[in-house]
Amino acid sequence: KQEVTQIPAALSVPEGENLVLNCSFTDSAIYNLQWFRQDPGKGLTSLLLIQSSQREQTSGRLNASLDKSSGRSTLYIAASQPGDSATYLCAVRRAGGYNKLIFGAGTRLAVHP
């Protein structure tokens, strides 16, 4: 059974710091991995999607890496800003399965000025 774990559960940093959020999964047979952002009371916004054959994806100040064999992904946020404050969720799709996502519990990020 696939389990997804995110560390740390919460993080509070001053503005301008570079951050690393961690995600691990127990079954390496994944189709892809996706990072989402969730703002309080809102839905989910997709940030980055990494196919199982890829090592990393970049979008602006965000960079996500994937090491499928070790069951790990990291989300790197450069030069953090208060507007980055949100909960970041990692989710995987199982290889050969239906298009359903298995989520971690998330990392709550607070960036203070």
Added chain:
Amino acid sequence: NAGVMQNPRHLVRRRGQEARLRCSPMKGHSHVYWYRQLPEEGLKFMVYLQKENIIDESGMPKERFSAEFPKEGPSILRIQQVVRGDSAAYFCASSPRGLEGGIETQYFGPGTRLLVL
């Protein structure tokens, strides 16, 4: 093109009542997924539907919960005889195709927050 729409956004029910949550997928999307998020937890998959078909309901509780996606109209998640433990945020997502189409991002709605008193 409007995004995924869910209503109501907030729903309050007393124990024993029924809750009906509606999800209208994005235009052109025929695949709908329901997820539940308990407080301080990640989202948990509940059910995956195509028009008039339940494809995967492995995450649905065995009793009191049901889902449908009729040929016309929104997808409905129905919870009968609600209990306090059903209090959660329920999210709907849609995609134009299933996994067979390749990379298929799911687009999420804003969620329905259910509170059972």
